[in-house]
Amino acid sequence: MGSRIAASILSLLALIVIWAFAAELAASRLLPPPTVVFTAIVSEIENGALLRHLGITLLRVAASFILAMAIGAVVGLAMGRVEVVDKAFDGWLILLLNLPALVTIILFYVWFGLTEIAAICAVAVNKIPTVVVTVREGTRALNPDYLAVARVYNFGRWRTLRHVIAPQLTPYLVAAARSGLSLIWKIVLVVELLGRSDGVGFQLALFFQLFDVKMILAYTLAFVLVIQVLELAIMQPMERRASRWRG
Amino acid sequence: MSMLDIHIDHKVYPGANGTGETVVFRDFKLRAAANEFVCLFGPSGCGKTTLLNIVAGLDTDFQGRGGISDVNDRRQPRIGYVFQEPRLLPWRSVRDNIRLAVQNDPVRLARIDELMAIVGLTGLEEAYPRQLSAGQARRAALARAFATAPDLLLMDEPFVSLDDPAAERLQGVLLDVWSARPATVLFVTHNLREAMLLADRVVLLRGNPATIVADRSITVPRNLRPGSAELRELQDEMDALRRDPQDTRRAGSGDGRA
Numbered sequence: 001m002g003s004r005i006a007a008s009i010l011s012l013l014a015l016i017v018i019w020a021f022a023a024e025l026a027a028s029r030l031l032p033p034p035t036v037v038f039t040a041i042v043s044e045i046e047n048g049a050l051l052r053h054l055g056i057t058l059l060r061v062a063a064s065f066i067l068a069m070a071i072g073a074v075v076g077l078a079m080g081r082v083e084v085v086d087k088a089f090d091g092w093l094i095l096l097l098n099l100p101a102l103v104t105i106i107l108f109y110v111w112f113g114l115t116e117i118a119a120i121c122a123v124a125v126n127k128i129p130t131v132v133v134t135v136r137e138g139t140r141a142l143n144p145d146y147l148a149v150a151r152v153y154n155f156g157r158w159r160t161l162r163h164v165i166a167p168q169l170t171p172y173l174v175a176a177a178r179s180g181l182s183l184i185w186k187i188v189l190v191v192e193l194l195g196r197s198d199g200v201g202f203q204l205a206l207f208f209q210l211f212d213v214k215m216i217l218a219y220t221l222a223f224v225l226v227i228q229v230l231e232l233a234i235m236q237p238m239e240r241r242a243s244r245w246r247g
Numbered sequence: 248m249s250m251l252d253i254h255i256d257h258k259v260y261p262g263a264n265g266t267g268e269t270v271v272f273r274d275f276k277l278r279a280a281a282n283e284f285v286c287l288f289g290p291s292g293c294g295k296t297t298l299l300n301i302v303a304g305l306d307t308d309f310q311g312r313g314g315i316s317d318v319n320d321r322r323q324p325r326i327g328y329v330f331q332e333p334r335l336l337p338w339r340s341v342r343d344n345i346r347l348a349v350q351n352d353p354v355r356l357a358r359i360d361e362l363m364a365i366v367g368l369t370g371l372e373e374a375y376p377r378q379l380s381a382g383q384a385r386r387a388a389l390a391r392a393f394a395t396a397p398d399l400l401l402m403d404e405p406f407v408s409l410d411d412p413a414a415e416r417l418q419g420v421l422l423d424v425w426s427a428r429p430a431t432v433l434f435v436t437h438n439l440r441e442a443m444l445l446a447d448r449v450v451l452l453r454g455n456p457a458t459i460v461a462d463r464s465i466t467v468p469r470n471l472r473p474g475s476a477e478l479r480e481l482q483d484e485m486d487a488l489r490r491d492p493q494d495t496r497r498a499g500s501g502d503g504r505a
Contacts, residue, residue: 145334148300151305152303152304152326153328159347163339164336167336245337
């Protein structure tokens with residue numbers, strides 16, 4: 001574990017060295033060296049803009065993520081357990097899976113206006129189908145032996161869900177959550193670029209118009225860093241906690 | 248009073264790829280009196296586990312009546328089912344596995360630790376099933392079934408794969424718990440000696456569809472059973488019935504498919 005972290009740090013450092021070298025060679029405003037970008041990050045933190053936009057973007061990520069996971073899990077469970085539901089919605093699912101994110105975003109903005117709700121829902125709708133597919137697969141893989149135990153001992157619906165079904169779905173939910181986070185934060189930027197007046201995506205659009213590569217890199221690096229910290233600090237401990245019993 | 252009245256008109260297993268089906272039960276009847284300990288005995292594939300699943304309400308794909316007539320009018324009869332494998336939820340501790348079966352009855356919840364001590368699991372309350380030996384897992388499954396204070400106890404070869412001393416000890420535990428709080432028991436076994444030691448009645452099943460080849464009550468008191476000549480005789484007789492079917496034609500068409 002320790003040596004793997006050391007290796008990643010080393011390889012990232014190598015990337016920064018290569019970047020510095022390339023910037024030196026190019027000597028252009030369009031490829032600023034790392035030092036300039038880091039200075040820009042610090043100054044944006046100091047004047048408060050970076051944290052404000054980052055915070056707003058993260059709130060949108062969180063809202064869309066929770067919405068997508070909740071709806072996706074319920075629908076996936078229903079489709080996995082009830083054949084009629086599966087047949088009824090399988091076609092919709094295929095359609096949604098193949099719908100480009102951009103189309104959903106445009107349609108939601110057109111239909112519901114350039115609002116916060118439309119933005120968050122557009123992102124969630126892009127993620128829901130993959131959550132449904134993953135959870136449905138997990139539901140189909142439920143061990144009937146344990147469900148029989150729940151029936152014989154009269155667990156009832158709620159306790160069966162909590163003690164028999166949920167633990168078996170956990171690996172699938174974790175997989176959906178991880179791929180979900182990485183998909184959602186990318187789509188949130190597009191949503192912000194197209195129809196919001198704050199957030200990292202909005203800032204990137206602004207700096208794109210100014211051809212300000214230094215600031216684009218500054219915001220991007222800060223954002224990627226925060227997402228990586230979320231992954232390490234929340235997602236991975238959650239996954240370990242859920243699989244304690246495997247011992 | 249609790250009592251079992253099974254009448255299965257028709258139960259089939261679909262064949263692989265739709266190629267013919269196996270009739271497991273046709274017009275099959277079995278009754279058990281309240282608090283009677285019935286051992287079901289017979290070759291593999293003659294439908295013993297299917298019968299337990301039908302009685303437990305897990306298998307509803309049959310024609311007929313599965314069984315438990317009402318204990319009394321006030322509540323659903325409670326079932327304890329010791330499956331062929333322990334089937335403990337691997338992501339819950341041993342105590343939680345038992346607690347989940349007990350629901351919220353304070354009296355039965357309070358008895359969990361006592362039951363775990365009786366079956367010899369003291370100190371393993373917080374262990375996860377993966378950490379248990381095969382024998383310990385079987386004992387936990389037993390404790391779970393007892394903990395529900397069942398009206399009907401279904402047991403599907405609960406002591407199989409245990410060594411003889413362990414099996415004998417658990418047979419003793421089963422009889423102790425059952426005498427302290429009687430229930431109707433359907434006990435499936437391949438071990439005729441075990442059936443002789445435990446049961447009030449031994450039922451021998453054979454063939455597809457399953458027929459009852461022998462149905463004998465055992466009146467010898469349980470404490471006199473080990474080494475009893477009368478039981479020795481009965482055991483030999485049933486052993487012969489199992490091996491040497493009087494009706495070779497039916498056995499030939501039945502056992503081959505098992």
